[in-house]
Amino acid sequence: MNHDDVKSNVLTTTLESAINWGRKNSLWPMPFGTACCGIEFMAVLAARTDISRFGAEAIRFSPRQSDLLIVAGRISIKMMPVLIRIYEQMPEPKWVISMGACASSGGVFDTYSVIQGVDQFIPVDVYIPGCPPRPEGVVESLLKIQDLVDKEKLSDYALSDTK
Amino acid sequence: MLLEKAISDVKESFQEAILDVTEFSGERSIHIKCDRILDILSFFKEAGFEFLADLTAVDNLTLGGFERFAVVYHLLSHESVERVTVKAYLPEEKPTLRSVESLWKTADWQEREVYDLYGITFESHPNMTRILNPDTFDGHPLRKDYPRRGRIERSDFPLVKRGIRKEDETP
């Protein structure tokens, strides 16, 4: 192999950015749709906005196979333990989108039975405002998550005694 | 028609249990004491009002009424397409009345819902447990003296921290 072949065929990068590049372009969302926002999320998957353009079309209804939780809809006090369980079942690394007014703040449902924002109990990375958010908003949030994934540090995953 | 006859018959047979008979926009309501509920409803069922369209309850705390609670039965006759509302009044101290599950199977879940949200219990109901709220729930949230924002139930969950990633950050 001569020197010119090497120059045009070999790409050097860091392991970290190669892994992050792979992860961010292949997010597997787990939709937790409990209300009207869940319906709107279906539109995000459909032809007009089509999040497969961003590599996130592999919707997993099993938390064990997904790395992006999309909370779409109101969470009631009976549903919150289920949501916590599902979040905990997702393998690391994982990210969370809180879609819509209800998931982010309880929305107009200021009653005893509706959680006033899932971020009180589980860590949320990106919030989408709106009731429901437009599909473009969901795509924007996906791009924001991709930015977050891009900034991941492999050293953060090292067990604390090896850091 | 079916309705007029049924109402006058009920008035005659259950005189001591009838509190009032009212009419509002063409809808007839019969207000009764709660102890004869099963007899009166089986009377209506035999008189042709064979369909229980709805079973719900009212808390009269701020409305006023014969008693604090009323359990409301909406009956429909398929034959003459007439409706009648039966309201059974229950005292606050002892909100209990007979289940009508033996007359209409559909009353099973509706009575559980009334129990869950108003704390009214139904005697001889096959499964008097909560249907909407979690089993561990304390209180009956549709009572008018229950705070709208609840007690602490909507903020009483464990906090889930981020995993090994960025472990020093709190959510």
Ligand code: SF4
């Ligand atoms: S934010 Fe609006 S659209 Fe979304 S779940 Fe709540 S009420 Fe429905």
